[in-house]
Amino acid sequence: MIVRITQRKKRNEWLVTWPSLFWLSLLFMIPTAIVFMVAFKPTDNYGGIGPGWTLETLRHLANPNYPAIVWRTVVQSFLTTTICILLAVPAGFFIARANRFWRQLLLLLVIVPFWTSFLIRIFAWKVLLHPEGLIKQLLVFLHMIGPEVSLLYNSGAVLLVMVYTFLPFAILPIYAAAEKFDFHLLEAARDLGAHQWQAFFRVFIPGIRRGLLTAILVVFIPALGSYVIPDIVGGPNAEMIGNKIAQRVFVDRNLPHASGLSAFLILAVLVPLLAVLALQKSRDRAAPLIQEDA
Amino acid sequence: MKQSRLPLVITLLLLAFFYLPILVLVITSFNASRFGTTWEGWSLHWYRRLLQEREILHALSNSLIIAVSATIVSVILGTTAAFALHRYKTRLQRFHYALIYTPLVVPEILMGISLLLFFVAIGMELGLFTIFLAHVTFCISYVAMVVLGRLQDFDFTIVEAAQDLGAGWWASTWRVLLPLLAPGILAGGLLAFTLSIDDFVITFFVAGPGSTTLPIRIYSMIKHGSPPLINALSTLLLLITFMVVWASQHLTRESS
Numbered sequence: 101m102i103v104r105i106t107q108r109k110k111r112n113e114w115l116v117t118w119p120s121l122f123w124l125s126l127l128f129m130i131p132t133a134i135v136f137m138v139a140f141k142p143t144d145n146y147g148g149i150g151p152g153w154t155l156e157t158l159r160h161l162a163n164p165n166y167p168a169i170v171w172r173t174v175v176q177s178f179l180t181t182t183i184c185i186l187l188a189v190p191a192g193f194f195i196a197r198a199n200r201f202w203r204q205l206l207l208l209l210v211i212v213p214f215w216t217s218f219l220i221r222i223f224a225w226k227v228l229l230h231p232e233g234l235i236k237q238l239l240v241f242l243h244m245i246g247p248e249v250s251l252l253y254n255s256g257a258v259l260l261v262m263v264y265t266f267l268p269f270a271i272l273p274i275y276a277a278a279e280k281f282d283f284h285l286l287e288a289a290r291d292l293g294a295h296q297w298q299a300f301f302r303v304f305i306p307g308i309r310r311g312l313l314t315a316i317l318v319v320f321i322p323a324l325g326s327y328v329i330p331d332i333v334g335g336p337n338a339e340m341i342g343n344k345i346a347q348r349v350f351v352d353r354n355l356p357h358a359s360g361l362s363a364f365l366i367l368a369v370l371v372p373l374l375a376v377l378a379l380q381k382s383r384d385r386a387a388p389l390i391q392e393d394a
Numbered sequence: 395m396k397q398s399r400l401p402l403v404i405t406l407l408l409l410a411f412f413y414l415p416i417l418v419l420v421i422t423s424f425n426a427s428r429f430g431t432t433w434e435g436w437s438l439h440w441y442r443r444l445l446q447e448r449e450i451l452h453a454l455s456n457s458l459i460i461a462v463s464a465t466i467v468s469v470i471l472g473t474t475a476a477f478a479l480h481r482y483k484t485r486l487q488r489f490h491y492a493l494i495y496t497p498l499v500v501p502e503i504l505m506g507i508s509l510l511l512f513f514v515a516i517g518m519e520l521g522l523f524t525i526f527l528a529h530v531t532f533c534i535s536y537v538a539m540v541v542l543g544r545l546q547d548f549d550f551t552i553v554e555a556a557q558d559l560g561a562g563w564w565a566s567t568w569r570v571l572l573p574l575l576a577p578g579i580l581a582g583g584l585l586a587f588t589l590s591i592d593d594f595v596i597t598f599f600v601a602g603p604g605s606t607t608l609p610i611r612i613y614s615m616i617k618h619g620s621p622p623l624i625n626a627l628s629t630l631l632l633l634i635t636f637m638v639v640w641a642s643q644h645l646t647r648e649s650s
Contacts, residue, residue: 365503
């Protein structure tokens with residue numbers, strides 16, 4: 101009897117597990133493994149993948165241009181994450197402390213850009229930063245920059261637009277953590293003689309640690325793979341790894357070379373991911389893997 | 395107790411930062427001027443021009459076909475996945491959770507290139523079908539996470555009560571559990587639909603000739619096309635987005 105119940109339970113578990121498990125194994129796990137395999141394959145004359153194995157791609161990856169691009173990718177992603185966190189912490193703090201009406205309204209205002217078209221938000225900045233756009237004309241009018249300065253097609257423009265697109269992703273998990281934070285603790289700290297800032301940094305920040313880690317993860321990792329933003333508002337001097345991958349696919353049609361770069365990017369993504377997971381696991385073992393945002 | 399005003403100031407500045415570019419875009423879309431630099435009065439000229447662009451309508455219909463089909467399939471797969479993750483706490487589910495969670499943090503370009511290589515390796519022709527497969531793949535995780543969130547707040551004693559009153563597994567699932575979870579499943583579906591219709595990076599990698607979607611069309615317009623037309627198109631899309639967000643907020647409020 102008991103055996104039959106456990107068998108039925110197992111069967112039911114499989115029934116609801118296999119559809120997604122099968123789909124993601126076939127179309128997520130296997131394709132990711134293929135990236136590493138194709139890096140050791142030759143190209144054929146039709147832009148496909150040839151037979152046999154080769155180390156040709158690895159030799160190409162020793163291209164002297166690449167270290168600078170990798171470095172720029174890491175620096176841009178790091179700066180994006182830092183700026184997003186610095187802005188998202190006070191915003192999350194403020195939204196969590198607001199009353200019910202304001203909290204819902206502010207949250208909605210943060211979420212709406214998250215739902216609007218990614219390309220359109222980038223395009224909006226291209227319009228603003230354009231030589232004849234609003235910001236450029238305003239800055240020239242105020243004599244802050246000369247008319248010859250270009251606001252578009254440089255690393256600064258890429259950083260600005262990256263912060264703009266990733267900021268909602270940072271605010272949401274920080275807000276979710278701040279909402280659960282017991283703000284009486286801040287009052288207690290002040291009663292015990294802590295300064296307002298001391299209470300903020302030594303009680304509030306450790307209190308929302310999980311939200312902070314999630315925010316860092318969901319900004320830094322996608323930032324490493326940025327491709328459209330440097331493609332539209334950046335120039336040749338602002339390219340990131342993503343641009344190189346896209347060029348190998350769409351311009352030279354060299355798939356093994358593209359997968360070599362992608363394999364490198366996967367490894368670069370795994371480092372911060374595993375670091376944050378290890379950090380979370382060591383702090384609190386009982387809690388689930390990663391707290392879901394909002 | 396005196397509070398620092400800094401968080402308030404930063405929050406207000408952030409909202410201005412979020413909405414200023416969108417606002418400028420919407421206003422310029424009604425500008426009669428060809429170059430958008432000088433104001434030549436209100437006009438719907440660019441909207442009329444937009445309606446004449448056959449390629450945009452074709453791209454829109456492609457996008458809708460993919461978004462609707464990908465939403466249906468990913469809602470089914472995502473909901474069953476959420477049930478499994480919520481109901482069973484086995485080693486298999488730990489692996490299942492990792493498999494559902496990882497696509498959420500992987501950069502889009504990596505998912506795009508890996509699917510492209512997969513389709514090339516198995517010799518599948520690129521087109522609407524490969525885009526559909528790719529979209530379901532990234533939508534499953536989002537649907538599963540939204541439904542899982544709802545399941546965690548769900549009172550399962552209601553289902554047990556139905557079973558005590560004689561409802562079988564099937565009846566209690568179809569007539570009690572699913573109707574009560576419908577707002578959550580619908581919210582997941584809405585998210586999947588928006589993500590699918592907006593996706594550019596992954597789609598660009600797995601699209602073939604003749605399978606241009608709206609974001610791919612917008613991208614090539616941004617690269618080579620006329621800015622006033624994109625302004626008008628963007629404004630229309632923003633309007634639709636605001637309506638969808640409003641609807642989803644409505645759903646969330648009713649369920650809570």
